[in-house]
Amino acid sequence: MAIKVAASLALTIFLALSFGWDKPYWGAVTVIVMATTESYGHAIQKVSHRLFGTVIGAVLGFTLISCFGQQRELFFLSVLSLGAISSYMSARSANGYVYKMAFIVAIIVSLAGGLSEGYSFQLAVIRIQETLLGAVCFSLVFSLLWPESNAARVSRKQLAVQSKEAIASKREGVFRAIKFIFITIVSWALWIYLSIPDGFMFPLLAATLGVSMVEFSSKLMNKMLGLIYLWSAIILLEYVFILPMLETGWQLAAFYFINCFVIWRLFYRPEHLVVRMLGGQFLVLMTMTAQYLTPVYDINSPLQMLLFLSLVLITVKMVSQLVEELLQHRLCNSD
Template sequence: MLSFTTKDALKVAISFVISIVLSLYFGWEKPYWAAVTIVVLASNETYGQSLKVARERLMGTLAGAIIAIILIAFFSQDRLLFIGIYLILAAIATYMAFDPKHGYAYRMSFIVCTMITAVGSFDDFTSFSMIILRLQETLLGIVVYSLVYRFVWPNSTENYFFTLLDKVLLELKTYCIQLNDAISIEDGQKLVEKLAHTQQQIAKMEMLLDLPLSGSYRLSNQLKKWQSCTIASYEIAQKLNHFAVQDPKQETTTKVTSNDLDEIQRKLALLQEGVKNDERPMGQLSLTKSWHDLTNLSPMESSRNRLINAMMSFIIIGCCFGAWIYIPIMGSYMFPLLSSILAVSIMTMPKGLIKPAATVTFNTSVIILIEYVFLMPYFTELWQLCLFYFINIFAIWRICSTPALALYKLLGGNFVVILTMSALNLTPSYSIETPLNTLIMLFLIFGIISFFENLSKPLYK
């Protein structure tokens, strides 16, 4: 019997290979775009989340293409004006990337705009061809991913939601038992930490119910009921947290009275009964919060921090453009392209990722380059290329299945494509210079971003 992680790794590898084979069959020049789409979609926890990301990715691709056309049409003749407007767009994309609903679409629109303006070389025909190709590859990746994940060992949003719900209810019941008597301050602190983790799980439940629920019959047809369950779980966790908070003037936490505990246990019992019985309504739960209130469960970046991140993207990309113009950096347009994409992507992520990202880049690139130099030049058949990508993607997803290695999974999947992209051309080529230059540029950009990120740390709250 295959484990969940093995099944998931197989699905990613199958989708990855199919997207490459179909791209080459259709004669498309950049099959790695479809493959990267598979990697991005597969990095989400559920099929519903992937569908949301797919929709945002498509919206961002369309928006980025339109912005690129406007930039090329009106500003391509004036270098300083083009760069100035481009930097403003980078700042706007960084600020809007923190939007809880469409943040990914804003970031993707800037990335697509960057790729089209850079690779298109300001030529109208080339840029238009790039736009069409990008849309084709993105759609192909989405369709392949959807078909494979829908019919091969499907793992629906519904299954994940009810697994989380059962886990949350069990934890809340355990906490009620622990609070039956007064507990020490140390135990109270531990309980507060556990409740914080439980509230994170409830935040995930809220997020899941806001995802596309196609194929999730119970969730889509009883949405209000499961929203009520999520709200009730959060209210119970809040009450338990109130009683677990330590009182510094006493040796124990605030003692829960029998009435308080009875009320919490009664609400929890009604909740558990409602979950077991689909026909049982949730009107007796006496909720004090609305569904809108739960959107605040997920931590939101403050406006001040968002503005600082936007400003840092503006400065980082501006410095990289200056270095590219006045210093002879190898790689033609690749340096400003990579610096723009990495600056906006990293500034919209949690701080402190530069060092882990650099470590992941080095570790994965060494293995991939060894394969690229000593193995791939001997490939003469398509099935050999497919087997190479299948084994690598399967190994990455299977070995890096734990949350602690999520960065290896995401970056490793991308680097398998980026460092070997010349092998995916309609006429394959194997030159070590291109991947080595790419790696040198990546580490140079990491250094620049790290410098400005450390410089801006005192500004954040």
């Protein structure tokens, strides 16, 4: 498994650079997401949901820009509404991942493009290209290298049954929606009143992480923060001392292969899923400037991203803890 995941990641980055695409990390993140599922069948289902959500999110992003690009208050209310719906449906629908992906892509298309229709269209096209590339590379490698037996594959009927069993209660859906609303309000208030730099990057991270983290309890956030700082320290050292020495695409692909292999080989147990997921995504995202067609090595970029992530995750933890305590208090009073 470690070899297959590492080969998928390295192949995706190498091919993206060979095609002249400037954001290989989106394809690489697709590989990481597929690799952290339970089986190859789950991975294929997840990538189909990811692609479907990406297309819907691109349309939603253009709609937000067209309707509210010059009306910031209405844009913010639209983000709150869409995020709350996505958070609710992530608990209540068997296709909850589609809702989350649609919202995340809509935010990326609209905010990363600076609310500009022209650049946002270009981002949407690149996003779809990279997602497809990651899915194709993952499927190709897993089909050719030690393919799963028919007995190990999961049928669509079994996947549908498991998805229905995973649907949470209506209360959990409302709980997630409330958490998202408060996380977004607090994060955007920090962005406005603290004058956080780098344009829309902080509210973009807050919205995407907010909808992704609402399903986790506040207790898990402490472990996540510890893992983030651990991975960040290792990756930053490599970013400073190793990556600037790599000059060709195959050398960069080899770098990601070795790191991804180590992560999946050391943390292979089912209970290590979060460790693998965070390690893989941080490996890709904190070194994203090295994946540009013209690489940029500036330690300020990954440090700033680490700061933004820390602020957002601390906000998520505090809001989640507050909402959980209020809900627990309400349940006790009702009893």
